[in-house]
Amino acid sequence: MAKPFLKQKAIELRRAGQSYSQIRRQLGVSKGTLSAWLEGMLLSPERIVELRDRSGVRIERYRETRRRNREDILRAIYDQERSKIFPLSPREEFLCGLFLYWGEGGKRVKGSFYLSNTDYRMMRFFVRWTRETLKVPLRKIVVRLHVYSDMNIEREQDFWSHALDIPIPRFRKPYVKGSTLTGLSYKNGFGHGTCNVIVNDAMLSKRILMGIRSIADTFGNSGPVA
Incomplete structure (x- = not known):
């Protein structure tokens, strides 16, 4: 008994310019049934364009909502982890530096130690x-930049001087590469060149390297990881 009513309602909705998807959501009928009922009832080209535009807006709104939800989740996790990590004790900050140097620091220069990276943080x-x-x-710290030939050296020195809070007189003459930044296919992280911070302290260099070795030996002798 409900079929004639649903068919008539579907026809009315179609005449009102609704799409198959809109009608199906309201009436709960299959696409095949709807196709049979509405055979030959085509929408005007203008209405099709209008529906497509609306669909695009809905999709964009959905994507924006998803993006905001994802950002909210990450922000909540960030705040939670930050509260767990900080503030650092002097011992914890010392260990952070040791592990950073273990992974990224130079191990070959005698009488000094240094770190090179493109990340100013x-x-x-x-x-x-x-x-x-x-x-x-x-007075024991010097900075040397590795930059590309198309970079403004003075501007990059100013950037790193401000980022590191180290005055320009502590900067050595930069090393200028023959290649250009604009010629790189992958540029992420290289926008200000590579910064090398060198600390001229032989005894401190030995302390750092021996501290790292003690960590490596301790974990290296603890047996294989399960």
């Missing part, structure tokens, strides 16, 4: 670690 921490945790005086 990492380099800023390294400078903080040397100045505040290790109590290295500024």
